[in-house]
Amino acid sequence: xxxxxxxxxxxxxxxxxxxxxxxxxxxxxxxxxxxxxxxxxxxxxxxxxxxxxxxxxxxxxxxxxxxxxxxxxxxxxxxxxxxxxxxxxxxxxxxxxxxxxxxxxxxxxxxxxxxxxxxxxxxxxxxxxxxxxxxxxxxxxxxxxxxxxxxxxxxxxxxxxxxxxxxxxxxxxxxxxxxxxxxxxxxxxxxxxxxxxxxxxxxxxxxxxxxxxxxxxxxxxxxxxxxxxxxxxxxxxxxxxxxxxxxxxxxxxxxxxxxxxxxxxxxxxxxxxxxxxxxxxxxxxxxxxxxxxxxxxxxxxxxxxxxxxxxxxxxxxxxxxxxxxxxxxxxxxxxxxxxxxxxxxxxxxxxxxxxxxxxxxxxxxxxxxxxxxxxxxxxxxxxxxxxxxxxxxxxxxxxxxxxxxxxxx
Numbered sequence: 001x002x003x004x005x006x007x008x009x010x011x012x013x014x015x016x017x018x019x020x021x022x023x024x025x026x027x028x029x030x031x032x033x034x035x036x037x038x039x040x041x042x043x044x045x046x047x048x049x050x051x052x053x054x055x056x057x058x059x060x061x062x063x064x065x066x067x068x069x070x071x072x073x074x075x076x077x078x079x080x081x082x083x084x085x086x087x088x089x090x091x092x093x094x095x096x097x098x099x100x101x102x103x104x105x106x107x108x109x110x111x112x113x114x115x116x117x118x119x120x121x122x123x124x125x126x127x128x129x130x131x132x133x134x135x136x137x138x139x140x141x142x143x144x145x146x147x148x149x150x151x152x153x154x155x156x157x158x159x160x161x162x163x164x165x166x167x168x169x170x171x172x173x174x175x176x177x178x179x180x181x182x183x184x185x186x187x188x189x190x191x192x193x194x195x196x197x198x199x200x201x202x203x204x205x206x207x208x209x210x211x212x213x214x215x216x217x218x219x220x221x222x223x224x225x226x227x228x229x230x231x232x233x234x235x236x237x238x239x240x241x242x243x244x245x246x247x248x249x250x251x252x253x254x255x256x257x258x259x260x261x262x263x264x265x266x267x268x269x270x271x272x273x274x275x276x277x278x279x280x281x282x283x284x285x286x287x288x289x290x291x292x293x294x295x296x297x298x299x300x301x302x303x304x305x306x307x308x309x310x311x312x313x314x315x316x317x318x319x320x321x322x323x324x325x326x327x328x329x330x331x332x333x334x335x336x337x338x339x340x341x342x343x344x345x346x347x348x349x350x351x352x353x354x355x356x357x358x359x360x361x362x363x364x365x366x367x368x369x370x371x372x373x374x375x376x377x378x379x380x381x382x383x384x385x386x387x388x389x390x391x392x393x394x395x396x397x398x399x400x401x402x403x404x405x406x407x408x409x
Contacts, residue, residue, distance in 0.1 A: 010048055013196045014189035018181040022049065029176045030056035035128060037113075037173045038151040040180030043230030049178055050109040050149040059147055062106030065099050070112035074396050077120050079136045088137020100133055104144045113150040113173065114159055117400070118166065124148075125169045148173070183225040183232065190221050193229060197236040208246045210239055215250030223257055288368055370405050373398070377407070 003023050006012070012023070029036060030053045038046045047066065054064045072080050079088070083098030099108055110116075116124065127133050128148060132141050150173045159165035183190060194212070202209035212220060225231055235256045239248060376387040388398040401407070 006052060010052060012045075012048060013193050014186055015192070016181070016186040016189050018179075019186060019189065022178050022180055023052065025176070025178050026052045027056050029053065031058065033147050034175045035147075035173050036149045036176045036178060037156075037170075038149065038178045038180060039156075040151075040153060041182045041228055042153045043228035044180040044182055045229050046151045046153075046180050047109070047111065049180070050107065050151070053149060054107040054109075054147075057107070057147065059106050063103045064107050064109070065103045066109040066111060067099055068111045070115035074117050074400055077117065078123065081120065082123060082133045082135055084136035085138045088135075092137065095135075098133075098135065100127060100144045100146055101142065103146050105146075107147045107149060110148065110150045112152060114152040114154040114156060114165060118164075121166045121169050125166065125172060128169075128172045183228040184223075187221045190225070190232065191217055193232055194220060194236055197233050198240060201237050201240040205240065207240070210236075210243065210246050210248050212248050212253065213250065216248050216253045219250050219253055219257070288365070366405070369401065370407060373401055373405070373407055 003020055006023055006027065007014075012019070026036075026049045036050075036053060038049050040046050050066070051064070054060060067081070069077065078084075079092075079096065079098065081098050081100055083096050083101055084092050086092055086095050110124075123133060127144065127146070131143050131145060133144065134141055156165050156170050156174075160167045160170060183193075191212070195209075198209045198211075227234070238256055239253070243252065245252075372391060373387070376390045377384070379390065380386040384398055384402075385395055388395040391398065393401075
């Protein structure tokens with residue numbers, strides 16, 4: 001196996017040991033039919049390795065289909081992968097082959113595998129274990145002979161712990177793992193990649209290639225590159241087009257590097273005024289707890305005022321508090337009255353709601369989610385797009401929630 005020849009064929013730039021090892025593993029596993037899971041940050045070039053595996057396997061004359069699982073809506077992904085029968089759902093005007101049927105005898109690359117819905121993960125696990133699948137709207141079991149290669153930029157073990165990814169599917173995919181290291185761990189390759197991109201853009205835009213001085217090269221190698229190879233290519237293209245001088249100094253390069261990422265600084269801890277919520281569930285939790293705190297503060301204030309008035313010591317301007325309870329709503333009305341102690345026993349017993357009952361109100365997250373979703377749908381006349389915007393979540397997530405809770409608009 002000639003690693004250098006493979007790099008030349010697939011346009012891979014770099015000589016780091018980790019990169020060479022990843023290529024070697026890809027070539028070694030290619031002749032088998034084992035599933036492969038490729039992990040690495042976004043922009044590291046994971047999509048090259050499935051092509052290497054396919055072209056060095058016995059399936060190289062079969063079809064190679066790459067599917068971005070994160071780009072397909074949840075409601076149609078089963079149809080895209082496994083096909084559907086005519087009339088299976090609204091808009092299914094004819095039979096359709098899925099990617100697994102099309103790729104029979106070849107290779108299918110599932111990018112962003114961590115974005116698959118749990119129901120689709122079950123279907124995929126069956127294909128991996130038995131080679132069988134069922135089209136949407138059909139009861140006929142079909143067979144396929146496909147080699148599956150998957151890739152992800154998320155931590156799947158953490159996704160398993162949070163219930164977003166099936167553990168059995170993870171171990172079935174992870175038969176042979178390949179890890180693509182981030183660019184910041186391949187510092188020796190950064191300048192090589194820059195020169196390659198600079199030469200490519202010089203040819204594309206018919207202009208001399210840009211060059212870096214010593215200071216700029218040191219800055220380039222020391223940068224953290226959170227966007228990895230994709231970010232480096234993007235910045236190289238920007239400089240090639242915008243800068244009139246072809247020799248790039250350090251201060252010029254610094255203008256194109258985002259300030260907050262120039263060094264690998266420790267992560268800042270967010271304060272109460274600077275929250276970063278990773279999911280709509282966390283937002284709902286925060287809203288519920290804030291509402292609970294406000295209600296408790298209000299009830300404490302009213303009780304303190306009633307307790308003070310009960311001693312008969314009222315100032316001339318002190319307000320007379322009348323509580324009116326209408327179902328679950330509390331209306332507080334203030335009236336000017338002559339100083340006199342308030343007799344609590346004068347309130348009708350059946351109209352008084354014990355404070356302890358307020359403190360024990362339901363905080364079921366599921367009930368609150370359903371209530372918020374229903375209110376948003378009612379507000380926007382059942383239009384899910386606007387309801388999702390109102391809730392601050394994606395339309396795809398809203399669709400999943402409606403299906404999960406069986407909400408009818």
